[in-house]
Amino acid sequence: MSQAVEDLGLPIQGPGAGQDTEEIxxxxxxxxxxxxxxQDKVALVGVGVIVILAVLAVGAPWISSNIAHRGPNDISxxxxxxxxxxxxxxxxxxxxxxxxxxxxxxxVRVIYGARTSLLVAIFATGISVSIGVVLGIIxxxxxxxIDTFISRIIDMIxxxxxxxxxxGLGAACGTTKTGCxxxxxxxxxxxxLVVFIIAAFSWPYIARIVRGNTLSIREKEYVEAARSLxxxxxxxxxxEVLPNLVAPIIIYSTxxxxxxxxxxxxxxxxxxxxxxxxxxxxxxxxxxxxxxxxAPWMMLFPAxxxxxxxxxxxxVGDGLRDALDPRSGR
Amino acid sequence: MRxxxxxxxxxxxxxxxxxxxxxxGGDGDDGDxxxxxxxxGDAERGGTLTWESEEFSFTGGFDPVGEYLGEAWGVYxxxxxxxxxxxxxxxxxxxxxxxADLATEVPEPSGDGTEYTFTIKDGVMxxxxxxxxxxxxxxxxxxxxxxxxxxxxxxxxxxxxxxxxLEIGKDPGKGGISGITCSGDxxxxxxxxxPTGDFLYRLAMPAAAPVPEEVAGCFKRAxxxxxxxxxxxxxxxxxxxxxxxxxCDSLExxxxxxxxxxxxxxxxxxxxxxxxxxxENWIDEFHHVINTNTNDLEQRLDTGDNDIVYTPTPQTLRxxxxxxxxxxxxxxxxxxxxxxxxxxxxxxxxxxxxxxxAVNLVMDKDGLLRAWGGANQGEIATHIIPNSMLxxxxxxxxxxPSENFAGDEEAAKAAMAESKYDTxxxxxxxxxxxxxxxxxxxxxxxxxxxxxxxxxxLEKIGITLESREVTDAYTPITTxxxxxxxxxxxGWGKDYPDVYTFAVLFQGNGIACEGNYNYSLVGLTQEKxxxxxxxxxxxxxxxxxxxxxxxxxxxxxxxxxxxxxxxxQQLMEEVVPWVPYLFANVVYTVSGDVTKFEFDQFSxxxxxxxxxxxxxx
Numbered sequence: 001m002s003q004a005v006e007d008l009g010l011p012i013q014g015p016g017a018g019q020d021t022e023e024i025x026x027x028x029x030x031x032x033x034x035x036x037x038x039q040d041k042v043a044l045v046g047v048g049v050i051v052i053l054a055v056l057a058v059g060a061p062w063i064s065s066n067i068a069h070r071g072p073n074d075i076s077x078x079x080x081x082x083x084x085x086x087x088x089x090x091x092x093x094x095x096x097x098x099x100x101x102x103x104x105x106x107x108v109r110v111i112y113g114a115r116t117s118l119l120v121a122i123f124a125t126g127i128s129v130s131i132g133v134v135l136g137i138i139x140x141x142x143x144x145x146i147d148t149f150i151s152r153i154i155d156m157i158x159x160x161x162x163x164x165x166x167x168g169l170g171a172a173c174g175t176t177k178t179g180c181x182x183x184x185x186x187x188x189x190x191x192x193l194v195v196f197i198i199a200a201f202s203w204p205y206i207a208r209i210v211r212g213n214t215l216s217i218r219e220k221e222y223v224e225a226a227r228s229l230x231x232x233x234x235x236x237x238x239x240e241v242l243p244n245l246v247a248p249i250i251i252y253s254t255x256x257x258x259x260x261x262x263x264x265x266x267x268x269x270x271x272x273x274x275x276x277x278x279x280x281x282x283x284x285x286x287x288x289x290x291x292x293x294x295a296p297w298m299m300l301f302p303a304x305x306x307x308x309x310x311x312x313x314x315x316v317g318d319g320l321r322d323a324l325d326p327r328s329g330r
Numbered sequence: 331m332r333x334x335x336x337x338x339x340x341x342x343x344x345x346x347x348x349x350x351x352x353x354x355g356g357d358g359d360d361g362d363x364x365x366x367x368x369x370x371g372d373a374e375r376g377g378t379l380t381w382e383s384e385e386f387s388f389t390g391g392f393d394p395v396g397e398y399l400g401e402a403w404g405v406y407x408x409x410x411x412x413x414x415x416x417x418x419x420x421x422x423x424x425x426x427x428x429x430a431d432l433a434t435e436v437p438e439p440s441g442d443g444t445e446y447t448f449t450i451k452d453g454v455m456x457x458x459x460x461x462x463x464x465x466x467x468x469x470x471x472x473x474x475x476x477x478x479x480x481x482x483x484x485x486x487x488x489x490x491x492x493x494x495x496l497e498i499g500k501d502p503g504k505g506g507i508s509g510i511t512c513s514g515d516x517x518x519x520x521x522x523x524x525p526t527g528d529f530l531y532r533l534a535m536p537a538a539a540p541v542p543e544e545v546a547g548c549f550k551r552a553x554x555x556x557x558x559x560x561x562x563x564x565x566x567x568x569x570x571x572x573x574x575x576x577x578c579d580s581l582e583x584x585x586x587x588x589x590x591x592x593x594x595x596x597x598x599x600x601x602x603x604x605x606x607x608x609x610e611n612w613i614d615e616f617h618h619v620i621n622t623n624t625n626d627l628e629q630r631l632d633t634g635d636n637d638i639v640y641t642p643t644p645q646t647l648r649x650x651x652x653x654x655x656x657x658x659x660x661x662x663x664x665x666x667x668x669x670x671x672x673x674x675x676x677x678x679x680x681x682x683x684x685x686x687x688a689v690n691l692v693m694d695k696d697g698l699l700r701a702w703g704g705a706n707q708g709e710i711a712t713h714i715i716p717n718s719m720l721x722x723x724x725x726x727x728x729x730x731p732s733e734n735f736a737g738d739e740e741a742a743k744a745a746m747a748e749s750k751y752d753t754x755x756x757x758x759x760x761x762x763x764x765x766x767x768x769x770x771x772x773x774x775x776x777x778x779x780x781x782x783x784x785x786x787x788l789e790k791i792g793i794t795l796e797s798r799e800v801t802d803a804y805t806p807i808t809t810x811x812x813x814x815x816x817x818x819x820x821g822w823g824k825d826y827p828d829v830y831t832f833a834v835l836f837q838g839n840g841i842a843c844e845g846n847y848n849y850s851l852v853g854l855t856q857e858k859x860x861x862x863x864x865x866x867x868x869x870x871x872x873x874x875x876x877x878x879x880x881x882x883x884x885x886x887x888x889x890x891x892x893x894x895x896x897x898x899q900q901l902m903e904e905v906v907p908w909v910p911y912l913f914a915n916v917v918y919t920v921s922g923d924v925t926k927f928e929f930d931q932f933s934x935x936x937x938x939x940x941x942x943x944x945x946x947x
Binding site: 073075078079082083084085086087101102104167189275276277287290291292293294 | 624643644647697700701702703706775779786798
């Protein structure tokens with residue numbers, strides 16, 4: 001703005017007109033982004049929550065050893081923490097969040113559950129974004145038969161009944177030690193399978209977004225210019241198109257993470273998620289649902305953390321969108 | 331900002347709702363065990379008894395030949411079917427006594443013990459739409475159905491090779507089973523290939539109830555006949571009188587049985603109470619309704635919309651135990667069933683008997699009982715066969731004792747130290763075969779609650795499990811080729827009040843590659859392993875077939891009980907296929923509308939033919 005005024009030779013109006021003014025330097029895109037982002041207090045709170053969750057997740061072993069003094073599967077106090085009917089005891093001086101039905105420390109399990117949820121969500125998101133971005137750029141840039149082929153694959157995957165597929169996979173591959181083999185892949189229930197399922201079924205969404213943006217960007221003058229200068233398709237895709245997709249990719253990624261957290265929770269709820277020994281918010285919710293009327297803390301704490309995590313990522317995603325693309329309406 | 335504000339508002343409301351839901355709940359206090367006892371009060375004729383359950387648990391479409399669980403058996407034996415011999419529909423030992431039902435009396439076998447002759451009572455009728463007397467050929471037809479392979483008789487082994495000429499797959503026509511002969515309409519004779527002391531019990535099983543060929547003969551595949559079942563007892567499916575049985579083409583499913591929703595039974599107008607000494611038939615209607623919401627069906631007990639809860643949740647059980655006003659509505663009976671952890675004798679490390687003994691010693695059975703819901707759910711099992719079936723002759727027998735049944739880690743380590751998988755003899759299983767062992771369990775309680783206890787117990791002796799929770803855990807463990815090493819899923823209840831129905835679980839010659847119940851593969855041979863496509867990893871798997879045959883031949887009475895007790899001890903000490911942990915009770919909570927409750931020891935369900943409700947409600 002100040003640059004434009006100088007060009008016109010007009011005096012710069014402002015407080016103390018006629019006095020000396022500071023030189024106004026232009027801000028880089030990164031600086032502009034940060035300036036806008038840090039004004040968004042809600043997004044900053046989201047970032048803070050995510051940082052705290054990450055610290056808890058990373059520090060879970062230390063917390064369980066040094067603060068709680070028991071692990072997530074420790075049942076040494078089961079007799080004290082369940083009654084004669086096997087029903088758990090609520091929050092008390094020993095178990096901060098109360099016990100679960102097996103007499104385990106719910107606080108420790110919730111903290112460890114954060115590791116599961118964040119690990120799965122972030123890894124699965126990373127993989128799905130990688131696949132989706134590459135295929136989306138290729139589809140949008142080349143168009144034609146390549147676009148048609150990739151788009152039909154996307155349509156096919158999006159039409160699959162995902163949860164039924166996951167349940168079926170768990171039933172088919174979950175009852176032998178080696179699981180089942182699909183070409184060179186060994187499929188058996190576990191963290192890897194959960195990440196695979198989530199990634200495999202969420203990449204189409206970002207692929208479509210990237211494809212759409214690529215279709216628009218490939219018609220831009222700078223792309224035309226690069227092409228006329230003899231740049232290869234590969235160079236144009238990843239040096240000219242991709243940088244202009246950073247904003248939507250980042251925004252979408254932060255928004256898909258909470259969805260994948262919920263997805264992992266749903267898979268665990270249905271019994272096709274992480275192994276029983278691995279704490280998972282979804283599995284805790286499944287266990288809690290059966291005795292919610294007498295042990296509401298079993299649902300309150302994992303559900304609260306799940307809501308908090310989902311909310312935090314959503315708010316950060318909103319903030320990133322506003323900061324990276326201020327043209328988007330509020 | 332506006333959108334963010336809305337997000338905050340929604341989030342706040344969500345958290346507040348969670349907090350509101352979290353308010354309440356509390357600790358459980360120590361509770362007394364429940365009391366047995368019939369609901370005292372005047373039983374009056376009339377009213378509707380409603381039983382809501384999460385599922386029907388039918389194994390064969392409600393076709394008697396294919397049903398193998400108590401829920402169906404209880405309805406059959408009390409309300410729909412009459413056999414030549416039956417039971418008194420009472421609890422405990424009285425409920426396991428045989429009585430004449432269709433027959434005029436319970437016969438003694440002929441001199442060599444291979445022939446039983448019955449006379450069918452006059453005036454016992456099939457209900458609508460047939461409304462005709464039951465005759466000998468109807469009983470014979472039931473066994474022809476058992477011999478028909480496509481109908482998949484669930485316990486055909488109790489008759490094949492026992493009744494002369496009965497071979498499954500032979501699909502005999504009328505008169506095709508040489509060991510069953512009719513003399514006129516009312517006399518039927520069974521000729522056995524050898525003396526079988528418990529044969530009368532086998533005749534009391536639902537598959538042996540008479541079946542009208544003019545209706546059932548229209549259905550050649552398993553599970554089809556159930557929706558067209560014609561009653562021979564005090565009740566019938568509502569709408570039975572509307573079924574057109576003039577031809578197979580005219581048959582339509584009876585309206586009173588929707589396999590996805592409900593069974594509605596009403597009184598059979600062709601039933602003559604004078605022919606029946608043991609069914610009281612108080613209620614006018616019996617509704618068995620599916621309600622998949624466990625909490626809801628238990629809450630409906632309070633309102634009287636549901637009269638029966640079978641196996642209540644721990645929180646409901648606690649409520650009934652602790653509230654003196656509800657005490658009379660809680661009914662707890664011995665279930666003649668054992669729940670256990672099964673170990674595959676053909677898979678490492680359970681191919682080593684020292685490992686199996688160590689597992690028995692270390693298991694926290696008290697914790698497992700707690701996971702089931704506490705003392706009301708039964709007594710801790712210290713051997714295989716329920717004490718009630720052995721007349722308590724082994725009630726003090728515990729080959730793997732521990733203080734408070736919490737497991738004896740030191741004794742377990744001593745046993746493990748003898749194992750080839752404990753390479754340094756420190757009592758901890760350190761061979762790779764002890765790590766990450768596949769374990770299959772159900773994905774519902776109590777399995778989900780048992781799992782941490784089992785894992786923690788085995789970890790003490792160095793065995794780690796890789797557990798899978800699945801919806802149908804029985805399929806993998808009954809499929810030999812799946813080679814499941816260990817499972818916390820199984821339980822077994824008697825088929826009839828003779829220990830032979832437990833002994834079948836250990837017959838090596840009874841191992842089936844699919845649908846196998848000898849999960850531990852006791853008595854596995856090379857031939858059978860080849861047939862099932864698995865390697866015989868343990869050529870030294872012991873067999874108890876000889877002992878089973880020995881006890882099988884002993885006549886009913888104390889000597890037979892003693893022999894079965896010896897089998898139990900042999901299994902526990904020389905074979906060790908299981909970790910038995912619970913002799914389970916059957917627990918019912920009933921609504922305030924139930925004025926008389928009775929338990930049927932044979933089926934392990936309510937004695938529906940003796941339960942009464944207040945007709946005015």
